[in-house]
Amino acid sequence: MDKKICVMGLGYIGLPTAALLANRGYQIHGVDVVQSTVDTINGGQIHIVEPDLDTFVKSAVNSGRLKADTKPIEADVFIIAVPTPFHNGFVPNIDYVISATESIAPYVREGNIVILESTSPVGTTDKIESVLQAEGVDTSKIYIAHCPERVLPGCIMRELVENDRIVGGTTPEATEKTVAFYQTFVKGAVLATEAKTAEMAKLTENSFRDVNIAFANELSILCDKFGIDVWELIKLANRHPRVNILQPGAGVGGHCIAVDPWFIVHAGGEDAKIIRTAREINTYKTEWSIEKIKNAALMFEKEQGRKAKIACMGLAFKPDIDDLRESPALYITRRLVSEGYEVLAVEPNIKSFDEFKIVEYNTAVEAADIVVFLVAHKEFKTMQLKDQQILDFCGVKR
Numbered sequence: 033m034d035k036k037i038c039v040m041g042l043g044y045i046g047l048p049t050a051a052l053l054a055n056r057g058y059q060i061h062g063v064d065v066v067q068s069t070v071d072t073i074n075g076g077q078i079h080i081v082e083p084d085l086d087t088f089v090k091s092a093v094n095s096g097r098l099k100a101d102t103k104p105i106e107a108d109v110f111i112i113a114v115p116t117p118f119h120n121g122f123v124p125n126i127d128y129v130i131s132a133t134e135s136i137a138p139y140v141r142e143g144n145i146v147i148l149e150s151t152s153p154v155g156t157t158d159k160i161e162s163v164l165q166a167e168g169v170d171t172s173k174i175y176i177a178h179c180p181e182r183v184l185p186g187c188i189m190r191e192l193v194e195n196d197r198i199v200g201g202t203t204p205e206a207t208e209k210t211v212a213f214y215q216t217f218v219k220g221a222v223l224a225t226e227a228k229t230a231e232m233a234k235l236t237e238n239s240f241r242d243v244n245i246a247f248a249n250e251l252s253i254l255c256d257k258f259g260i261d262v263w264e265l266i267k268l269a270n271r272h273p274r275v276n277i278l279q280p281g282a283g284v285g286g287h288c289i290a291v292d293p294w295f296i297v298h299a300g301g302e303d304a305k306i307i308r309t310a311r312e313i314n315t316y317k318t319e320w321s322i323e324k325i326k327n328a329a330l331m332f333e334k335e336q337g338r339k340a341k342i343a344c345m346g347l348a349f350k351p352d353i354d355d356l357r358e359s360p361a362l363y364i365t366r367r368l369v370s371e372g373y374e375v376l377a378v379e380p381n382i383k384s385f386d387e388f389k390i391v392e393y394n395t396a397v398e399a400a401d402i403v404v405f406l407v408a409h410k411e412f413k414t415m416q417l418k419d420q421q422i423l424d425f426c427g428v429k430r
């Protein structure tokens with residue numbers, strides 16, 4: 033293929049997308065502001081944990097179809113895949129999107145496609161058009177669209193191809209052009225709409241998940257109060273043909289489910305009642321989990337006359353990945369460390385961490401008085417435990 037694609041942001045979405053497209057024959061220029069990330073990728077290696085990604089990146093770099101840099105270049109298609117976090121008070125922050133848009137503006141030419149893949153508040157795609165206009169780009173001669181990523185960490189390389197995609201342009205022509213581009217590598221359906229609906233669709237998908245997880249987390253709190261095994265309860269209730277309760281955890285993490293509902297709440301205000309309440313429940317579940325651990329440690333100290341060694345099993349926001357973004361497990365571990373508890377931090381997907389030492393999981397369990405399962409990593413499911421107190425917030429031993 034003779035099209036050149038510039039991918040802005042080489043993180044959990046940008047790099048897999050760039051590597052996939054390069055292996056499909058496109059010439060890819062990937063951009064990241066972190067020089068070490070650029071150097072790692074140009075060396076044919078990866079800086080994140082994702083199954084099969086290393087093979088895709090190595091192949092793409094060795095073929096000469098993927099090159100990383102800190103600055104964009106002229107291209108036929110620009111894909112913006114940068115973070116969209118929130119400020120304090122859960123106010124959406126699209127500064128990275130604006131910055132990426134400003135940086136590509138000098139290189140955008142007539143006929144180019146500019147795609148926002150970052151999950152964003154409603155209206156962000158229109159904002160991209162405004163920014164490009166302010167930078168002197170004639171947006172009537174280019175095509176701007178939003179196509180939110182819909183992949184599951186741990187399955188990204190497969191789901192980038194197999195999942196249905198939603199494309200919403202700022203004009204019908206932009207939608208048509210962008211749909212045609214995604215159809216060159218997506219096996220799932222590519223569904224056409226307009227920009228604001230595409231933006232809201234992604235926020236809706238993650239809010240739906242958040243609401244359902246909140247129900248499971250609230251059940252777990254109630255079952256603890258009633259002396260009921262929540263895992264057995266959910267298993268039994270799910271035998272009903274129209275019931276599918278999700279699994280509770282120590283909260284909700286990741287850049288999507290833990291963040292996106294706030295975009296709706298911020299814009300929707302008092303009308304976003306259920307979505308706001310779900311966010312509050314899932315945040316409270318993390319605080320509730322901390323109190324359960326602290327109470328167990330207090331009882332141990334009273335009975336044994338010394339501080340308990342607490343093994344915090346898992347730091348990532350979900351099983352079998354290294355992604356720490358908005359992770360309740362990491363938050364819990366940080367809190368315990370900051371409050372003076374003796375913590376053995378375990379994360380098999382990370383070799384080292386700046387804030388505290390990462391302990392090998394068998395070593396941690398052998399030394400621990402209290403074992404706290406925060407993430408259901410595959411390594412934890414078959415390991416042998418001693419006669420310690422177990423606090424299982426994620427059902428790893430169920």
